[in-house]
Amino acid sequence: MEQVKIPVLDLTPEIEALWDELMAAIQKVLKSGQFIMGPNVKAFEQEVAAYLGVKHAIGVNSGTDALVIALRSAGIGPGDEVITTPFTFFATAEAISQVGAIPVFVDIDPKTFNIDPELIEPAITPKTKAILPVHLYGQAADMDPIMGLAAKYNLKVIEDTAQAFGGEYKGRKLGTIGNVGCFSFFPSKNLGAFGDGGLIATNDDEIAEIARMLRVHGARKKYYNEMIGYNSRLDEIQAAILRVKLPHIDEWNEARRQAAKRYNELLKDVPGIVTPYEAPYAKHVYHQYTIRVLNGRRNEVKKHLEEQGISTMIYYPVPVHKLPVYANKNYRLPEAEKAAGEVLSLPIWSQITEEMQKQIKRNFEDALA
Numbered sequence: 001m002e003q004v005k006i007p008v009l010d011l012t013p014e015i016e017a018l019w020d021e022l023m024a025a026i027q028k029v030l031k032s033g034q035f036i037m038g039p040n041v042k043a044f045e046q047e048v049a050a051y052l053g054v055k056h057a058i059g060v061n062s063g064t065d066a067l068v069i070a071l072r073s074a075g076i077g078p079g080d081e082v083i084t085t086p087f088t089f090f091a092t093a094e095a096i097s098q099v100g101a102i103p104v105f106v107d108i109d110p111k112t113f114n115i116d117p118e119l120i121e122p123a124i125t126p127k128t129k130a131i132l133p134v135h136l137y138g139q140a141a142d143m144d145p146i147m148g149l150a151a152k153y154n155l156k157v158i159e160d161t162a163q164a165f166g167g168e169y170k171g172r173k174l175g176t177i178g179n180v181g182c183f184s185f186f187p188s189k190n191l192g193a194f195g196d197g198g199l200i201a202t203n204d205d206e207i208a209e210i211a212r213m214l215r216v217h218g219a220r221k222k223y224y225n226e227m228i229g230y231n232s233r234l235d236e237i238q239a240a241i242l243r244v245k246l247p248h249i250d251e252w253n254e255a256r257r258q259a260a261k262r263y264n265e266l267l268k269d270v271p272g273i274v275t276p277y278e279a280p281y282a283k284h285v286y287h288q289y290t291i292r293v294l295n296g297r298r299n300e301v302k303k304h305l306e307e308q309g310i311s312t313m314i315y316y317p318v319p320v321h322k323l324p325v326y327a328n329k330n331y332r333l334p335e336a337e338k339a340a341g342e343v344l345s346l347p348i349w350s351q352i353t354e355e356m357q358k359q360i361k362r363n364f365e366d367a368l369a
């Protein structure tokens, strides 16, 4: 069997399929001479709001900025505690710290890798102001119990939807269930721009109004600044690119789901690994297809695959509570720590072929033989 090199993500088929449309959209922006806060941003915001079924969509510069601005717009600030997951990209906790608040980490459900709702209530204190679940790898966190606790304790819910554009919880679009949802269009995300980009979604008029001000230096009207804000806008070229891509997101997410199904089938009899669990409440969009490699063999398997030309990734090798800036709190979160030692994300993109996946399966069998 011929062995081809397989990257962890290949964006070229998506770009090639839309090449002419993308070039036309970019050229149109260049010819318009309008690069910041122009018609593409406005139209993209309307199109995303319609897609998500949400009142307000507000483009910003990145997913990280979406989190920072969402937190501030929801009234979270210095000294407030925000309960979140330790098993996420650093930006989730970083945004909480950035606004002066304190991230409080609770452990994950080992099946979904998402925050375990049962562990949230014991972590609530009089200082707790919000819960920040992450829909990791494209799968919904269990939102009903989270929203129940938020109602009971009068907390805000901010959803980190950076990895789950188009994903659903019980038929509802992720990022629209809490008070505010945060999205990233970093190029490798399942809806990616050709540079940085992000978006805030909310049904709350007040949150939307503050977010719109914060992204332009805290001004409602130019040069009449009212708050200390940010320079954080989605630019016209990225918005134009995203407008070409948005109509394809459902088809791409569905293709990822099909690829995940093929992996599940191919890998089900490979010993020593655990394939992803799809919770009954979730429509998983497989931003990542992440397995566990058991018996302490993850790094060895990763190396073997690498030698065969197959790239894989570890999201994330260190849970956030163990990173130097948070490690002083001495958290012990055994499930997150265990997951960090076992997870392995396999190549996935909407056009990955069955042939590639079969090759990956054969290499797994060799690695674990």
Ligand SMILES: *Cc1c(COP(=O)(O)O)cnc(C)c1O
Pocket (backbone or CB within 6 Å): 062, 063, 064, 065, 088, 089, 091, 092, 134, 160, 162, 163, 184, 185, 186, 196, 197, 198
């Ligand atoms: C990518 C990501 C972010 C940050 O998004 P950027 O656009 O890179 O700033 C935040 N949270 C999670 C879970 C992410 O995966």
